[in-house]
Amino acid sequence: MMHYTPTSPTVSVLMMTHDAGKTVRRAVESLQNQTFRNFELVVVDAGSDDTTLRLLDALAERDLRVVVVRADELGRQEALSLALDRARGSWVLVMDADGWAEPSLLTDLVKSAEEHDLDLAVGGFSVSVSSAGPRVSELAASSEPLIYPTQQDFRAAAWQLFASGQLLPASAKLFSRARIDEWGVRFDPEALTDHAFVMGYLREVQRVGVMGGVGYHLSRSSAPALSAGGGSARVRLLEEEHANLLALYHAWGLDGDVASMEMLQNRHLERLVACIEDVCGWGSPLSASEQRHLVSQMIGTESAQLALSVAHPQGSEARALLVPLRAHNVALVCVQARLVSLLRRGSMARIVPDAFV
Known part of the structure; x- marks a missing residue:
């Protein structure tokens, strides 16, 4: 079924891909299955050599909400920065090529953000971590629903969210595009993770809400072999x-x-x-x-x-x-x-x- 093209998407989902042929279909389809429909997905592919682009092109052909940007090999932060430049939504969410969302994730985040006039809506997430052996460990970062109505309230309690691991990742969060631009927050090409972007946003953030439960999932490997x-x-x-x-x-x-x-x-x-x-x-x-x-x-x-x-x-x-x-x-x-x-x-x-x- 062809999907409509939102002229004014409420949410812009940013994604970087590179040789993600084994996981990207699940990631995109989890967005297409969202109960919240008014979004766009801006995918920047950083020079994939596998089936990633073929899969993305097929998905974009059937769903005009999916925009694929081809780029030379570049880092994750540069790719997300390029996606942000193309984004048109009032809210921004970062999605990983090896992640997938529960069907109600966008609905829950947008509803909370709009009802409580939030600058930031924080969702819970889980990570399945595989090591060299056969065992897979499940790590989760979530909490009870909470609204921090003032900047002071949030800052005083933020240490608990940092300690649980829920606050630093860019994934499973809804950022206000107006605040991103007002505060001049951007993805830093020199940074090794998304955490620098999040910390730049947290520096000025006022009203924050935390969603209950886990709405986003990732599959990750443990640390790669060291040199x-x-x-x-x-x-x-x-x-x-x-x-x-x-x-x-x-x-x-x-x-x-x-x-x-x-x-x-x-x-x-x-x-x-x-x-x-x-x-x-x-x-x-x-x-x-x-x-x-x-x-x-x-x-x-x-x-x-x-x-x-x-x-x-x-x-x-x-x-x-x-x-x-x-x-x-x-x-x-x-x-x-x-x-x-x-x-x-x-x-x-x-x-x-x-x-x-």
């Missing part, structure tokens, strides 16, 4: 994101808030330990000397040392490594991380979903 260069990039991402979160809380005037600062330091330490386990754990392709070099880099930064001195991690993996980490005993940290990895083979470390989104 020494890949490990360094992960260290940089860890440091940059922590610095950006601290800067956000400073801009909010909450860098003295105990609950918020405790969340940030615990979060940093938990992710630090997860990176160390990737580097030193079972199946790491790195040599012992490469492992020690990367771990020394990770734990030698000022931010890592501060987190180690004040954080109270909840995860057993982080607690198990706390003593050698605080002593800066790199060799023992690597041995302990490998032991922890061996003990929990086939299961996921305690880590919140936004590490994979």
